[in-house]
Amino acid sequence: MMRRALHAGPWFRLARSQWAPLTALAVLTLVTALLAVAVPAATAAGYDRDATAAVGTDADLRVVGQAKGAGASSAVPNMGALTANAFTWQQLLPGSLRTVTGPPEASVALTNPQGIGGEFAQPRELALDWEPEADQRIRIVAGRPPVNEPPQGPGPSTPEIQVMVSQRYADAMGYKAGARLTLFDEDTPEPLHVRITGLYAPVNPRDTFWASRVSVLQPTERIVGREGTRVAHGTALMDAGGYTMIAAGSQRGFTFTWRFPVRTGAVDTGRARTIAADLDSYRAAVQGRPGLFACTVDTPLEGRLDAFLGRLRTARSVLGMALAALLAVGAGVLLLAAGLLGERLRPVLGTMRARGASLRQLARYAGGLTALAVVPAAAAGSAAGLLLDTGPPQASSFSAVAALAVVVLALSGAMVLRERGGGLGSAGGARRDDFTAARPSARRLVLDLLLVVVAVAGVVVLRQRGGASGGDPLVAAVPVLLGAALGMLVLRAYPYLLRAAAPLLRRGRGAVWFVGLARASRQSVIGALPLVILLLAAAVAGFSATVDAALRHGQVRASYSVVGGDVRAGSTGLDPGVVAKARAVKGVTAVVPARVVQQVTGPGEPAPITVVGIDLDAYRAAFPGVPGIPDAPHGQLVSPGAAGILDSGSKAVTLSSHYIDPFRFKPDATIERFPSMDTGSAFVVVPYKTFGSGNYPTELFVRGDHVDVAALRKVLDAAAPKGAPRDVQLRRDVLHGMTAVPMVDLVHRTFRNAALIGGGYGLLAVLLVLVVGARARGRTVAHLRVLGLNRRQSRALALVEIAPVLLCAVAAGWILGLLLPEITGPVVDLRSYTSGFTATGHTPGTAALLGLLAALLLAAAAALAVDRAFDRPALGDVLRTGD
Template sequence: MRRALHAGPWLRLARTQWAPLAALAVLTLLTAVLAVAVPAATAAGYDRDAAATVGTDSDLKVVGRAKGGGAVSAVPNEGALTANAFTWQQLLPGVLRNVTGPPEPSVTTSGTMGVAGEFPEPRNMNFDWEPGAEQRVGIVSGRPAMNRPSLNPGSAGQEIQVMVAERFATAMGYKAGTRLTLTEDGVPSPPVHVRITGLYAPLNPRDAYWRSRVTLLQSTERVIDREGTKAAFGTALTDNGGYTMLAGDASRSFTFTWRFPVRTGSVDTGRARTIAGDLDSYRTAVQGHAGLFACTVDTPLTGQLDAFLGRLRTAQSVLGMALAGLLAVAAGVLLLACGLLAERLRPFLGTMRARGASLRQLAGYVGGLTALAVVPAAAAGCGAGLLLDTGPPQRTSFIALAALILLLLALSGAAVLRERGGGLGSAGGARADLTAARPSARRLVLDVLLVVVAVAGVLVLRQRGQASGDDPLVAAVPVLLGAALGMLVLRGYPYLLRAAGPLLRRGCGAVWFVGLARASRQSVIGALPLVILLLAAAVAGFSATVDAALRHGQVRASYSVVGGDVRIASTGLDPSVVAKARAVKGVTAVVPARAVQQVTGPGEPAPIVAVGIDLDAYRKAFPGVPDVPDAANGQLVSPGAAGILESGDKTVTLSSHFVDPFPFRPTGKTDRFPGVDPGAAFVVVPYKTFGSSNFPTELFVRGDHIDVAALRKVLDEAAPKGAARDVQIRRDVLHGMTEVPMVHLVHRTFRNAALIGGVFGLLAVLLVLVVGARARGRTVAHLRVLGLHRRQSRVLALVEITPVLLCAVAAGWVLGLLLPEITGPVVDLRSYTSGFTATGHTPGLAAVLGLLAALLLAGAAALAVDRAFDRPDLGDVLRTGD
């Protein structure tokens, strides 16, 4: 009986307040799902970028070199080669050992060996002893190589047996039984006689093993001199005996490689951080290892991980700020729902207190109701978020969610403390108009403290700069700024309403005046949507601004790298190439340039690069290329070249073996120029500086839908025979920047954060409208008696919500636009733009239209709620005496 007695009030409260309890439960469920799923998806995006950065060609190699007898004495046979591989594997730190596969040892001749004979182009070949390759090939012709070295290895007349790939043999015209004579360039060694005993083909051409061993399967072309002469290059497989015979020549050098392939997909974000440090310790361990010739560690992992960690720090900073703002918006909506529930319960609590209920009993009732709505919904949301399987669950998600639940329960306790005075005074409650409320001294202190903390956070944040990464301070600063700005807006909001009141009183209608009066009579909880909408607009503005800056910065970076829509280059081009390139379909402009290397000034200081180009014509043809300033005489100097030449404003004479001496007097500076390596020392001079016999080495091409194949054909015809050729297409460079997984993650997260923040802001507006619909219905009913018709009541609904919407969204949007500038070096996007600085830009048309659409949806929500709660029968609303 006593239990039923105690459960009676609790059940009655739950039954009468089911609507706000259901709203609180639904909002908690949505927040929990997002709190689990969004950070997990972000972490999964980081892992995908780490795996893509490492890729499939990021082997870790221990490399050593030895000559002749020293090589054989250190590694005499396959057993010794395998034993050394085991030693290097044991030295691997734990994480490196986990992400790498079994070692793959190999021995290769270091020098270049030319094949004797008359061929259309030179032929080079080296020897490779790879025990692992022998297990991955099948003999298609002949037999395997089987060498039995004599007691005098390296003696004249010995013939070494080898195998070559079938594709390589077909291209070169070789077959089983073919004999070759090879001579090593630069080494006074006797010729090496070779007999091809067999042709092989890979058992599985798609095996990752062959990705770093292309020359074992086919011939390739290599440039073998400064004139650009190309030679066909291939590799011949031999065995332990063949290696011993080759090592009989004491002058012949060998490269020993123990390759540890990195397992595909094994590197994630956590391991990437650890590997960067492990590589340094592994290098030290390998270099300090005794008992073998000196070895070093060679791997592209260092550069790849540095690039990834740079992108990761930037992503964690900018996405952390956006996600923290989103979490603050969701938390604000939950607090609003909890506060509105407390307001609905206040008359009941006052009555129960007047009848003798203790504060502990009231706390049990209110806390039980809140927990009933929040705890099961949070648990269900966590389960749903885990079932979505968007990525690895993050511990911070559950910590933030638990803190939010405790905050909601604490807020319900604060609602009970208001009843400590007892009686029915709290049942009615005094009106708490924003325009009439006077803040207490305690609130003034808290407001000032909030502003001070926000400003201090910004100062600390700017001081830390790019090193902030996933520091919680980075994520907290925008929320603190939003809260401080919201407090200031709440301070100024009453004054705006007071100023508008006298103006509206002079109007001919009462709708605007009444609507503004009702807007000014919102309680503090009713004004909480202003802060929520402000934060939501700030998240959207920040996301749109950084997203636009990233897109625009990558476009500018692609122009800076290429210098135009297409850039073609060679060591020297026929002057007629300019006219031929202009005739290609889609080309609208062509600007020739010539890059001269090894240019020196007076006293022959360090060499620099001189770029001859018509600067005025280039700037006119390519106005979108950044960092190319104007110069009165068409001469620019880089900071590096200025330090070398030390000319200042004086004229100096520059010279080179390739061009006649010419005067140089810079009238402008530039940090970079297309086609020149970043950080290089260079000067820009007019194209005619190099004389009438000038020839271009580069063409900057502009146009839409250019026929690139035709351009390549023009380049082949104009370039010297055997010279290196290069064609860079701007859209391909841009595609390489934009298709990085981390870039997709940043764009997607910004879009989702803006959309989810907008949805929660609309939910906050809708929640306030629905909860206050009954009180508003009574006001409209009174006005109906005085002659207000339905159309005016709809206008009244819009007028009531307009001040909050405009003040909150305008202030939040401005804060979002300024956040990249306020946070300064934290929003550094150079890791996504090949080192090119991406400055802040205003959001695009889509973002502005999205903001306007959100405002229209809020207005539509006000009209929908007004229509849903419209009561045409005044007797249902007005009581006797009204």
């Protein structure tokens, strides 16, 4: 009995008759909810990955202080005092820093590395450290650990200090256990005598403890002095007694360090912002603590987190706009599906209203039917998005899903209100409600005007606030507002375009174009929604392609600006014959030499500047991709910093140095940046021949796609002075350093996915309109078949019907997407991804244009597929007697 009652009930009959649009609405809701949860979560996970990469594995927080001699031993007399201070610094840590850092690691080291007395092929120096944490991480391989006991009575003024060094350092330097060394400090007259009592090796060389203590395990090389002298550097470990003996017997300075290692992966996006704010408060707390020598906070976190937060602000701005527009596209498709369901229900609701049903009863059926499709699908989609585990769930995702469900349910209420007049007239058929016949009311005109005003106001406010907008909802809403406003304008112009085209098509011999355009104009107002959906989808694709191309192009230009060519090789002074030898290297197509001279002064000996001698004409011809090189008839350029120092204006000045003869300098133009020069530095560019016939290069700018870098290094080694530092920088390495940042990969991937998802939603909108209107179209085609319409003309008719909406929407949306970076202006600031180089707007590449064409062809193929699927209607089903 219950089953019979259920089957006879209006609920079941209504759901069974509308199963197709209900299924479509449920599937679209599920997919949209899944994407609304999974995509923001994946984006947030990408932000966290970039935060982790920005912090790195060698980040730490160090409290550093310095003291000398007896002042050091009185402030920190023993291990207990060192540990007590570590506990104090840890207690002062703010909660955000305490969460991401490990236990403190205390150490004491001589401030100045000590020169080792003796005759060596290369100067040597040795640092002396007291590392209490190292004892558990090393093993003695020869000799014994140092045991330093301060003398109890009168003893030598400089007692011998026992130390141990790593086995790798001892092998490289030729030392063994028992070796004695004499150390000298430039700030202290008396020497320091040490004896190596033991050699050690690390228990685990990969322990992160050694990341900041490389010289404790192996010899390193330091460059000291203005001449660039290379010194073999090493570190020896002593015990607490050794520290006490040195502090008591000399005035050597000590550096005390309490290091808090940052745990790998502990810093995510949320903590990064908090840490950046808490670092200042911790620095003030450390500096204000009495009872100890002055200490400061030293950490690479500040610079790394600042760089990360800059990338984050830009990513949230540009990706927020793309994702918000994508959400609007998904919402539009859901509304379209719900609207098409409403069109299917309209005759039924009209009939029920004519038979005396109240609006409450209609709302129960229409709202209940819509909720039956939407609510379970939204819950299932959200759950599926969580199960995918693409990243940390975002609260905004669930808010967006709930808002979409509410809007779709509200649309069912609008369906019911449309039937408040009652009667069968509301069931449709008595009144035309299409593009060309519908007349907008005064209220509609006011709402459209208000939409345009709000969109323009949003753009004005956005540009005034600039890059500080970050992830502000206003920034994300602007593309949607602009898209909606433009869609409204296109809808206004659409009927006039169709009417203008109709007289021209009437003159044709065939009826396909005329009939197709007539059917396109007879679409209902709910059929206008696909135009807005397609417009927003095309805007997302255009914006993504434009910003993505600008980012890629900007990074390439930035790499050229940093390196100056495909390869830059340099040393303190190269043999002039190196140019010809470098040109002979395999893969090299051009070489431009340059000479950089430091410490050049002008009249009155103001602050020194740097002079770069180079043939600008040859350089521009060889490297046209290097940006920012202005024309200079005389080859003389000046940076803003140098112009302020020289204060010459357009007058000529004389520049001189110990290394070059005086010469006259009169700038032709200003140059902001030049390869190998730091941004904002004071430098001038002059012709290479300025330095005379005896000139020698210090840098080579090399061009070539597949340069044999190993051979070029050999040429550089042979031409450089003995012991002089050599530098070879590859543009591809610099470019890889920019593109390998996780945030850059996230931006590229999100743009690609947004374009694909937006295109998929646009195609779904086209399919929905085609499938739902297939029955009415089948009736029209059946009439035309009687009049002689063949199958090929039927296919062409299907394309003509969809072409006006498709072309108008895609063209307007694509143009809007291309203009959005210029409209939003300072918000799309990509300098944090291009090493500070401005990445201006750039035309999308061939791949984006081919993708757009493929989307249009796919939509046309969908129209043909739907036409083929509904190609064989029975004439008895579509034609009445007398037709």
